[in-house]
Amino acid sequence: MYVGVDLGTSAVKTVLVDDAQRVIASESRPLASASPQSGYSEQDPAQWIDATFATLDALKASHGKELAAVVGIGLSGQMHGATLLDASSRPLRPCILWNDGRSAAECRILEQRWPALRATTGNKAMAGFTAPKLLWIATHEPDIFAATKLVLLPKAYLRLVLSGEAIEDVSDASGSLWLDAARRDWSDAALAATGLSRDHMPRLVEGCAPATTLRSELARRWGMARPPIIAGGAGDNPAGAVGIGAIEPGTAFVSLGTSGALLAPTNRIAANPDRVVHTFCHAVPGMWIQAGAILSAASCLAWAARLFGVTEAELLAPLGARPLAPSPVSFLPYLAGERTPHDDPAIRGMLDGLSHGTDRGAIVQAVLEGVAFALADCRDALADAGIPIAEADVIGGGSRSSFWLAVLANVLNIPSHRFAGGETGAAFGAARLGRLAVTGEAIAAVCTRPRRVETFEPDAGLVDAYAERLPAWRELYRPRH
Numbered sequence: 033m034y035v036g037v038d039l040g041t042s043a044v045k046t047v048l049v050d051d052a053q054r055v056i057a058s059e060s061r062p063l064a065s066a067s068p069q070s071g072y073s074e075q076d077p078a079q080w081i082d083a084t085f086a087t088l089d090a091l092k093a094s095h096g097k098e099l100a101a102v103v104g105i106g107l108s109g110q111m112h113g114a115t116l117l118d119a120s121s122r123p124l125r126p127c128i129l130w131n132d133g134r135s136a137a138e139c140r141i142l143e144q145r146w147p148a149l150r151a152t153t154g155n156k157a158m159a160g161f162t163a164p165k166l167l168w169i170a171t172h173e174p175d176i177f178a179a180t181k182l183v184l185l186p187k188a189y190l191r192l193v194l195s196g197e198a199i200e201d202v203s204d205a206s207g208s209l210w211l212d213a214a215r216r217d218w219s220d221a222a223l224a225a226t227g228l229s230r231d232h233m234p235r236l237v238e239g240c241a242p243a244t245t246l247r248s249e250l251a252r253r254w255g256m257a258r259p260p261i262i263a264g265g266a267g268d269n270p271a272g273a274v275g276i277g278a279i280e281p282g283t284a285f286v287s288l289g290t291s292g293a294l295l296a297p298t299n300r301i302a303a304n305p306d307r308v309v310h311t312f313c314h315a316v317p318g319m320w321i322q323a324g325a326i327l328s329a330a331s332c333l334a335w336a337a338r339l340f341g342v343t344e345a346e347l348l349a350p351l352g353a354r355p356l357a358p359s360p361v362s363f364l365p366y367l368a369g370e371r372t373p374h375d376d377p378a379i380r381g382m383l384d385g386l387s388h389g390t391d392r393g394a395i396v397q398a399v400l401e402g403v404a405f406a407l408a409d410c411r412d413a414l415a416d417a418g419i420p421i422a423e424a425d426v427i428g429g430g431s432r433s434s435f436w437l438a439v440l441a442n443v444l445n446i447p448s449h450r451f452a453g454g455e456t457g458a459a460f461g462a463a464r465l466g467r468l469a470v471t472g473e474a475i476a477a478v479c480t481r482p483r484r485v486e487t488f489e490p491d492a493g494l495v496d497a498y499a500e501r502l503p504a505w506r507e508l509y510r511p512r513h
Contacts (some may be wrong), residue, residue, distance in 0.1 A: 033101040034470075035260070036463030037087070038108040038268065039080055039187050041065065041129065041290045042331075046087035048098055049463040053478075057095045058459070059087035066126065071133040071377060073368070074126035077115055080186060081193050092254050100255045105194075105246060106263045106466030108271035108458040109187025111207040114165040117182040117189075121198075124176050127186060128165045130207075131291065131327050131368045133377025135159045138167035142209070146225040153206075153222065154213040154303035154311025154320075159369075159377045160327070163209035166226045183232050187265060194262060195244040198234035201264035203271075203321075205236060206312035213301055213311050213320065237264040239274070239315030240468035240475060263469035266315035268458045269293055269323065272427050274315050275461030276451060277481035284421045286440065286448070288430025292329025292403060294410040296322050296419045304417035308372040315465060316475050322419055324372035324410020328381075329403050330430040332365045336399050340392060347396045351435045355442070355494060358501050359394045361385045363402030364508055372410045378512045400436045401498075404443035405505045411444055423447045425484070427457035434486070441488040443498045449484045 038045045048057040061083035112130035139157035170177040188200040205211045212219040242261045251259040284296045303311045310323040337344045362384040369377035441448040
């Protein structure tokens with residue numbers, strides 16, 4: 033038996049997976065974020081621990097016998113967060129999250145200090161990444177910076193609590209701007225540019241490698257026969273790739289979680305930082321992931337649900353299964369700024385084309401279409417890097433909506449596929465990494481592709497209609513700086 037824990041932005045999801053790769057139980061607990069100022073986004077790391085422990089306590093209560101047989105644990109986590117610890121490994125302040133935009137000025141400083149940044153990391157310095165956050169801390173909270181002895185990404189902090197060891201995997205570390213992506217190791221020059229050294233960093237491992245073991249007292253708490261091995265794990269999107277078997281070139285997938293991304297595994301680095309294509313090490317050795325990323329995806333639908341005072345399901349139900357035509361309203365999904373292709377943390381969202389006749393359905397459809405149009409920007413940026421996308425699997429909470437997947441297929445003009453259980457892809461991928469760390473099996477034998485339960489084919493008429501709308505939608509973007 034294996035456990036996968038996905039430390040997301042809005043929730044912790046934990047799955048219990050058997051030797052036949054069946055998810056036999058799952059638990060989820062919500063997380064809350066704080067925004068002390070406009071453009072800021074933070075979380076208390078204590079929430080992550082409480083939520084994770086609650087999911088495992090619940091699994092013990094409902095599936096104690098199966099949990100006792102767990103031999104491997106994999107962790108997946110939201111990327112880029114800056115968790116700053118003191119000499120006693122206690123958090124010094126709330127974690128600054130991936131969707132925090134405060135360090136835009138520090139990005140410019142970082143690229144000036146270290147001209148080799150893009151060539152070494154495969155990425156452009158952006159406010160969402162970890163390194164600029166540390167420059168911001170050094171300037172605005174110098175006492176905190178001086179007291180910082182260890183900088184961890186969110187799931188590495190969770191692993192520290194679970195095991196007592198500071199360890200990170202190379203996929204998650206890729207989102208820090210401190211990793212040499214080709215060498216899959218920390219860059220001393222990158223660390224020096226932010227006033228840090230390797231002493232401030234966790235030990236690095238590959239995602240499918242054994243990293244450490246669960247504390248014996250926690251193993252006893254959850255009734256486990258012996259302390260399970262904890263794998264290196266992965267950032268949320270690389271873990272999602274492992275969960276759907278996207279471990280070879282030629283595959284691509286869309287993640288419709290709180291944020292969104294269009295991702296393609298590669299056996300070489302195909303960087304395009306000028307178009308804000310992200311380069312991450314994959315969670316399996318010798319592979320990378322090239323990604324176009326948007327900061328708001330399913331969170332846009334959650335915003336609309338709050339606006340109208342109903343559930344997301346109630347918003348979607350009247351739309352039916354397929355769009356008949358594009359909405360007369362246009363929506364820019366930049367509620368927290370944007371990454372690909374704009375790298376603009378200051379931009380905000382927009383509804384355009386409202387009239388007296390606009391109803392709720394037109395606005396909700398526009399929200400879904402706006403996210404799809406943003407993913408079309410990601411598609412084009414990847415194509416510029418030499419990575420054309422012919423079809424895509426869709427994972428994340430947004431994959432539950434047939435209407436949204438139909439919109440996506442028509443906007444991107446590619447078949448879009450849905451899996452059973454696709455919304456738990458990252459946690460399931462983490463469980464697979466936990467298994468590989470224990471068994472040492474061939475990666476391809478474990479990371480198989482799950483059965484597709486539905487395919488959404490492009491409709492020629494709608495493809496043309498959306499293609500006509502896309503240039504006008506792009507014209508709505510106006511930088512605020």
